[in-house]
Amino acid sequence: MRYHKIPDETIRRLPVYLRGLMVSANHGHRSISSGSLADFVGVNSWQIRKDFSYFGDFGTRGVGYNIESLAKEIKKILRLDVIRRAVLVGVGDLGSALLAYPGFGVYGLDIVAAFDVDPKKIGRTMNGVTIEDFTRIATLKERDISLAIIAVPRTEAQPAVDRLVAAGIKGILNFAPCKVSIPKRIKVITLDIAMELARLPYYMPRAGRTEEP
Amino acid sequence: MRYHKIPDETIRRLPVYLRGLMVSANHGHRSISSGSLADFVGVNSWQIRKDFSYFGDFGTRGVGYNIESLAKEIKKILRLDVIRRAVLVGVGDLGSALLAYPGFGVYGLDIVAAFDVDPKKIGRTMNGVTIEDFTRIATLKERDISLAIIAVPRTEAQPAVDRLVAAGIKGILNFAPCKVSIPKRIKVITLDIAMELARLPYYMPRAGRTEEP
């Protein structure tokens, strides 16, 4: 093993591997080869080995990788062992769905607070989380929450982000379809759902052809 | 202009530019320089010019790009001028949010049908779309719908995809957190929300440090 910097593309794939390892562990397996994991997650086996080689020797030649120790290491690299609590801002249709979404738990992440500006929503409890008044967002500072998900209308995204930064948030998952400006120490990942759908037609088989491209 | 193949990374950015152009047009502009668009969407100006250079000369030196003709060309490349109608499979929390989501319209995309297996949901109308019985999915063939969004539990994703492929669907946006197997002529984009959140902690400033990484 060398002290390589881990490429961003590898970081992007680590959560994929992690989920694959978890599911495999649930099936009762204790170790897995790069080939089986490849079939399971849809990444080439040599790509998987290369990715893992950036951060250590976890495999046993002739056998494969120990699932538990590899999963633990990936969690450590992604810092999922330290960061676990997230806040949701904007409890509309999408926000409500995110509150109910069971998928975050796999990665050890948990939405423990929610904020909205609508008085009709404030005070209501959904999935064990009571919706708070957005004007009280500064209280996050004392609550060990450094991760935020924002699901507000596009025009409200920048103001919301500014308040979150002031409240000490360090990372933001933004569902609003726009660029937001932040101090560079803060990380924002923008996930524009419509945009993903929009690039799908490009890859679809052209009309007029009868068979594959 | 050369007859370059358009790189995948450029295709990924085209919807970003398209949205930027639309918003700029709404502000009353008729043309825009690569520099202004860069500020607006968060991509370098030289990257933007390079991207546009793959598919033609749309700019006027000293002035910028004509918004309308550029937008039209991008839509044509992405084939958003032909593919407009989509079906939703799975009307749970996330599916309902997607039905209500206003963002698809920007790209000319429209969810015109929805399916679910739950008898309590079948027959109800949400946002102008009546939820149909999933066993009737084959009727899609006669309805000029080639794009599907699936928002079903992980274990149901593969069966749902198989039925969609049989019903003639050509492109799928998959929200279920798993790989799905399909004939290679069909394009699937999997969007795992939790996974995006999971790679955020890696990029956040490390605790203990006072300033940037």
Next chain:
DNA sequence: CCATGTGAAGGTATTCACAGCC
């Protein structure tokens, strides 16, 4: 003069092929 368009340079990630080890 200003902003586009593009070869060339530089950087990053993927793929290959095989040596090393269980």
Next chain:
DNA sequence: GGCTGTGAATACCTTCACATGG
């Protein structure tokens, strides 16, 4: 024999620098 780990080769994408044209 089977599977990992990795340098080398390749492909791809980004950045630069500047010629080109309205």
